[in-house]
Amino acid sequence: GAVVSQHPSRVICKSGTSVKIECRSLDFQATTMFWYRQFPKQSLMLMATSNEGSKATYEQGVEKDKFLINHASLTLSTLTVTSAHPEDSSFYICSARDRGGYRDRGVDEQFFGPGTRLTVL
Amino acid sequence: DAKTTQPPSMDCAEGRAANLPCNHSTISGNEYVYWYRQIHSQGPQYIIHGLKNNETNEMASLIITEDRKSSTLILPHATLRDTAVYYCIVRVANSGNTPLVFGKGTRLSVIA
Numbered sequence: 001g002a003v004v005s006q007h008p009s010r011v012i013c014k015s016g017t018s019v020k021i022e023c024r025s026l027d028f029q030a031t032t033m034f035w036y037r038q039f040p041k042q043s044l045m046l047m048a049t050s051n052e053g054s055k056a057t058y059e060q061g062v063e064k065d066k067f068l069i070n071h072a073s074l075t076l077s078t079l080t081v082t083s084a085h086p087e088d089s090s091f092y093i094c095s096a097r098d099r100g101g102y103r104d105r106g107v108d109e110q111f112f113g114p115g116t117r118l119t120v121l
Numbered sequence: 122d123a124k125t126t127q128p129p130s131m132d133c134a135e136g137r138a139a140n141l142p143c144n145h146s147t148i149s150g151n152e153y154v155y156w157y158r159q160i161h162s163q164g165p166q167y168i169i170h171g172l173k174n175n176e177t178n179e180m181a182s183l184i185i186t187e188d189r190k191s192s193t194l195i196l197p198h199a200t201l202r203d204t205a206v207y208y209c210i211v212r213v214a215n216s217g218n219t220p221l222v223f224g225k226g227t228r229l230s231v232i233a
């Protein structure tokens with residue numbers, strides 16, 4: 001199946017600093033990527049939808065000025081957590097939809113990255 | 122997308138079949154049933170999907186009731202590596218740019 005990577009896999013930063021997380025689709029093009037956040041023992045919560053070449057769409061309650069999303073190419077989306085605070089500590093996961101998967105295999109799959117664990121001290 | 126209901130947790134002995142149920146009584150005619158799983162500290166992984174016929178792949182089997190109001194994911198010979206949270210999601214196929222919405226899922230523990 002298609003592969004999605006994330007970098008870094010783990011990051012620790014000081015309160016007030018900014019952290020950038022990269023999400024790449026390695027063997028397919030993704031016009032749309034999604035960013036999720038997951039707190040311990042909870043399910044994945046959608047943060048935003050990232051569209052290549054246009055502004056991201058944020059879910060209610062997610063601050064767009066705090067979580068900056070850039071989808072500069074068909075294979076790369078970045079999430080920047082600005083002025084991070086301890087409550088931003090979480091597991092951040094991106095996903096990308098392989099449109100070719102539906103065309104070729106009839107499966108509307110979303111492929112997920114391995115996640116980035118952010119710890120803000 | 123229709124709402125799904127899953128038991129919060131289940132145990133299964135290693136080597137036995139794991140049967141994970143999902144209720145989706147409000148499913149629409151054009152909605153598929155998708156199953157994903159998430160192993161601890163990893164991203165979710167696609168398992169299988171189906172519309173109304175039973176489906177099988179190298180990972181699992183999916184049994185959908187005739188009225189489509191419920192389904193069961195079957196892992197035929199569960200191993201310790203199958204310990205994960207399993208999510209049942211109902212959505213229209215080829216949903217464009219609609220993201221997957223995750224419920225609470227079922228935490229499956231495979232016991233040696």
